Amino acid sequence: MREPEADLNMSRLVSIVERRKRISEELRNRLSSYAKARAEADPHSRRKPRPCGMTIHTGIGCSYRCLYCYIFDMGFPGKISTYPLTPLELAYALSLNPYIAPGYTLAAYGSVTEPFAPETRKIAVEYIREVYRWLQMPSQVSTKSVVDEELAKALKSAEPNLSLLITVVTLDRYRELEPGAPSPSERFVGASIAVKHGLYVSLFLRPIIPGITDREAHKIVKMAVESGINSVVIGTLRITPSIVSRLQSIDPAIGQEVLRRAPKQFHSIRNSRKQIAIRGEDLKRKIAAIAKDYGMKVYASACSANIDAHNEYCYACHYGPCGNPSRAPQFYDTDITDFLEYLGFKHISVEINDDTVSIRLSGGHETLLEIVRYILMSTVRKRIVLKFK
Ligand code: SF4
């Protein structure tokens, strides 16, 4: 649900940026000085979106303690607490973020915490509600919690087209791999409740744990289909040395297989906390084939499910095009030129193709180029090639 950008005195992209500023102004007037300062200092007000969209943190840390999780290498604790901003403060922080285009930039909840853990579930729903209410960012949330009737209803009213990813990567070994999480069978019961309430639910088969997820894929996919899920996001494992040693501790053979699939550079960074993806294209293909046999739609990326859930279209990366071509955003070279001039750039030439926008420009501040890239990628939804002289 995008608010019309039309302003007769402005081109459409300029109008989108101006709308973010107006939203910001309106929110600012509703907050105390203390609340404003807290939101302005928060990283949501300046962090760049990730490929899946703008990641929004509903909590700090996670009590599910999955062995394959990278958040512990990032310094997050194994106990969850709610994120310190109120929902309105969060919406305000996001409205200040220059990389965000209201109505277009995707929002992803749950990348570094579990949103619906008992401690964070209430605030997570309110975050989704307020962010959608103010900024209409197409939203997605990934969870290992059980969605009950109350939560499903609340989510549907907070963001009617929410993309809900239910994570299951093992049925038989979840107790070892995800010691604090509810059982996968309960998660699937929750998925069927969410489907019944009209949410767009996908199975999140990420990360594939080699030797576990690929062997159980048939059973997992079958259970997902039986609970009414008809799409799946599949993704490989990212490792750090401590993830490898945790996996080795439960099963040396799994640890060996993960190491065999690790790229060369992993072996030279033994003490690093950097996450590196293992080779897993063969496993992805195998699981995708199983899912297709069950009639599922297979997504190579989480954002692709989000785009489908909102009946939108995107061709911003090589996985695309994703979504509904008849909903491709219609922006013209004049919209882009006006936007770049508004930011102070000069000598602009713009060429728009099916999947790419190529821009030459000069003048203006080089520091604004990243803002240009992110705003154009999420609005025009094509790859952006910038040449700055
Ligand atoms: S539920 Fe998610 S955030 Fe929490 S430990 Fe598991 S993978 Fe990490």
Ligand code: SF4
């Ligand atoms: S083309 Fe698809 S996979 Fe790529 S960014 Fe867009 S939605 Fe995501």
